[in-house]
Amino acid sequence: MEENKKDTNNRTSFNKKTSKEQVLDILIENTSRHISGETISQQLGISRASIWKHINSLKKEGFEIESKSGIGYILTGKTDDSLTSYEIKRGLETNFIGQNIEYFKSIDSTNIFAKSIALKSDEGSVVISDEQVSGKGRTGREWISKRDEGVYFSIILKPNIPIMRASFLTQVAGAAMVSSLKKMGVESLIKWPNDIIINGKKVAGILTEMSAEIDRISYIVVGIGINLYNENFDKEIESKASSLKKEGYIIDKKEFLQTFFSEFENLYKKFLDGENKSTLSILREKSAVLNKYVYIIDGNQKIKVYAKNIDENGNLLAEKENGNIETIFTGEISIRGLESYI
Structure with a gap:
């Protein structure tokens, strides 16, 4: 899908990489050798000045990039193990x-x-x-x-x-x-x-x-x-x-x-x-509560119910001790097990 192309839900798709990300991709793919700025420039169709700017930006973000005049760049590692x-x-x-x-x-x-x-x-x-x-x-x-x-x-x-x-x-x-x-x-x-x-x-x-x-x-x-x-x-x-x-x-x-x-x-x-x-x-x-007796905690109230099902809207259907079925809406309450967290 092209960048900025809208779909039926008015979403914007941005799966096209930036030029800085593309520079990093090339460095990752060439970790066994230096690659020249000219080669990167030709591959991406951007100026060597832009590449130099991207390299410096990547260095600030924790990538260790060695630069040698007349030879090019090589990615040697990262300053720490944090993700980017x-x-x-x-x-x-x-x-x-x-x-x-x-x-x-x-x-x-x-x-x-x-x-x-x-x-x-x-x-x-x-x-x-x-x-x-x-x-x-x-x-x-x-x-x-x-x-x-x-x-x-x-x-x-x-x-x-x-x-x-x-x-x-x-x-x-x-x-x-x-x-x-x-x-x-x-x-x-x-x-x-x-x-x-x-x-x-x-x-x-x-x-x-x-x-x-x-x-x-x-x-x-x-x-x-x-x-x-x-x-x-x-x-x-x-x-x-x-x-x-x-x-x-x-x-x-x-x-x-x-x-x-x-x-x-x-x-x-x-x-x-x-x-x-x-x-x-x-x-x-994958429910941890269905087909179990649990407590519904609403403010200061603590009510024992049997969790029967989850309805089509994601709400919990709970059977009270008197047999009545109540719909518990998401976001309103908390649930606890009878003798433990769940």
């Missing part, structure tokens, strides 16, 4: 999710930053950070987001849909998460509506925020935090929180992001076309 947007995009098989990336080593909150740039950003743009110093979960709770322990990211979406459908995007993200982890050999479940569970403990959370007018959505930000490598947790959360590493799984951060972006885009496209069956199938199959 270029590495994530290289081999990323999506049309628009993750094709524009803002990557930080540390940030207050990826959701906060994503919201600050959302109006001027293209759909599918992603903000990623190795650390959040003011990360947050649902209902204003703090999300512990330490460096080198996880990855935290927010996706900017601009769907042309009725506002009432927006909450289902949390479910789309949850389904994409467990599907992605399964592809990487990790079995996980969804604690409705927004937590990802392994062995009864939370390893990832989803926070969806929206900006809208009366009859239209300006943007939606889907924020996700996943604990990859944590081994120690504070006492107040150690009984209900864990990480992939602690549960016996070691996965590559880049592979996870690329897999998730692809899975999310697939389910998101279906959602935009009005097809929720794929997501609902995953939600029901």
Whole structure:
């Protein structure tokens, strides 16, 4: 698809690489030898001055590039092991999710930053950070987001849909998460509506925020935090929180992001076309709460119910002790197991 070409959902596709990304690609493909600026210039059709500018920019971003007069450039490594947007995009098989990336080593909150740039950003743009110093979960709770322990990211979406459908995007993200982890050999479940569970403990959370007018959505930000490598947790959360590493799984951060972006885009496209069956199938199959007695916590109320099903809109159908079936709408409540987190 050509850059800037609009599809039926008024999305903009940006899977064409920038000239700086193309320079990096050439360097990666020629790590065994120097490649001259003239050769790069001929391949890309840009000036040698532009190449020199891109090389300097890449160096500032952590790439170690050796330059020799009359010989050319060679990529020798990186100043640290942090990911870059270029590495994530290289081999990323999506049309628009993750094709524009803002990557930080540390940030207050990826959701906060994503919201600050959302109006001027293209759909599918992603903000990623190795650390959040003011990360947050649902209902204003703090999300512990330490460096080198996880990855935290927010996706900017601009769907042309009725506002009432927006909450289902949390479910789309949850389904994409467990599907992605399964592809990487990790079995996980969804604690409705927004937590990802392994062995009864939370390893990832989803926070969806929206900006809208009366009859239209300006943007939606889907924020996700996943604990990859944590081994120690504070006492107040150690009984209900864990990480992939602690549960016996070691996965590559880049592979996870690329897999998730692809899975999310697939389910998101279906959602935009009005097809929720794929997501609902995953939600029901991978639910940590269905066919169990759980507590619904709404403010100071704690009500025991039997989780019967997830309806077509992603809401939970719960049977009360008197036999009545109640629809529990996403975003309104929290769920806990009778004797444990779930």
